[in-house]
Amino acid sequence: MNIQGTYTNKGLALTAKTAAGACLRVIRVVGGSGHTADIPNAAALPEIRQTLAVGEARCAGDTAVLPVTLAAVEQKTTYTLTELGVYAEDPNEGEILYCVYRLDESVTIQAGSDTVLRFYLRQTVSEDGGAMVLCSPAGLITESDCAPVRKMVLAVGAPQRDVTMPASELQAYLDALPCLLTENHIITLSGTCSQDVRVQGFYGCGSLTLCADNLGDCVFTGSASVANCSVPVTLEKLKWAIDEGTDPRTYCLHCSDSHLKVENCSFTGYAAADGGKAGRGVNVFANAAITLKNCAFHDLETVVHTYFGGVVGIYGNNPQTDYSGNSIGVYLYHGGLVLLGSSVPDTLGGAWNERNEMSAIIKNGEFIGSGAV
Numbered sequence: 625m626n627i628q629g630t631y632t633n634k635g636l637a638l639t640a641k642t643a644a645g646a647c648l649r650v651i652r653v654v655g656g657s658g659h660t661a662d663i664p665n666a667a668a669l670p671e672i673r674q675t676l677a678v679g680e681a682r683c684a685g686d687t688a689v690l691p692v693t694l695a696a697v698e699q700k701t702t703y704t705l706t707e708l709g710v711y712a713e714d715p716n717e718g719e720i721l722y723c724v725y726r727l728d729e730s731v732t733i734q735a736g737s738d739t740v741l742r743f744y745l746r747q748t749v750s751e752d753g754g755a756m757v758l759c760s761p762a763g764l765i766t767e768s769d770c771a772p773v774r775k776m777v778l779a780v781g782a783p784q785r786d787v788t789m790p791a792s793e794l795q796a797y798l799d800a801l802p803c804l805l806t807e808n809h810i811i812t813l814s815g816t817c818s819q820d821v822r823v824q825g826f827y828g829c830g831s832l833t834l835c836a837d838n839l840g841d842c843v844f845t846g847s848a849s850v851a852n853c854s855v856p857v858t859l860e861k862l863k864w865a866i867d868e869g870t871d872p873r874t875y876c877l878h879c880s881d882s883h884l885k886v887e888n889c890s891f892t893g894y895a896a897a898d899g900g901k902a903g904r905g906v907n908v909f910a911n912a913a914i915t916l917k918n919c920a921f922h923d924l925e926t927v928v929h930t931y932f933g934g935v936v937g938i939y940g941n942n943p944q945t946d947y948s949g950n951s952i953g954v955y956l957y958h959g960g961l962v963l964l965g966s967s968v969p970d971t972l973g974g975a976w977n978e979r980n981e982m983s984a985i986i987k988n989g990e991f992i993g994s995g996a997v
Contacts, residue, residue, distance in 0.1 A: 801826070923948075
């Protein structure tokens, strides 16, 4: 496929200005399915179908090369490409149709397809004035955009970033992070967080650690969830305390499609005067895995709930008094697995465990039943 360029009359006049030292300022490049009959006197390209992406002009001597890309992936309608139109800025006329490039063979551009065409349009400019592309890259990234991302993707190690903040500002900080993590973020929290917090969609060679200096320095009164994260996520010395007015079915911590390590944390529900409990501990589902080391669970309606492939490991050398006042210890549903360390109470301080279908509780290599203990 070859293309032949022809200047419009206004384009020729602008070429004279650029030859005298003016800068060629390209505004846009478009693709059309028509046939410009009288190119010298044309003011616009007929039957414009698509705006193309234009990269940075490459100038050498009195020649400027415009790299132009046509991508069909976001095109809404199918069309036949027959010609290209280059629009430029004239210092006296404003926007003009500068030149028209006609294809010697028409090309069908299928809407939504993976078709990508690359054109290199040569323009004559002055050595002093050069050329400048004023249009945006129409959704395609430039080299200046790509370089820092490439550096992050090719990183072989992850530096550490330490941040200290009030717990109430955590969600805003997480929302501002790129999903591609190339640093090990250690976020030290303090104070109370009453809003639900969501850690979602992080990947890369980095990691996330949410922690407090001491247990009780940071208290969550709502839920926290970790979802669809392939980076390691660690929680240390954080406390959950369910308030009286909280929905009794509220879980302190959710984990889905992620691996999560929780160490030296505390989960406390609300104990009503009539003996009822509000609040649940940890919910693990959708092939997620969580380890709970030296954690405490008090006054919860359910300590651990798993389903659809959720796996939980609970261990540590903390005393059995860290498991108290709970109604149900382990609730397994449709494919859950819970592994208990040798010093962990069978029912996690609850009256009984509950198992349903394809589920198991294992301690010291032996299966534990679901009855009351």
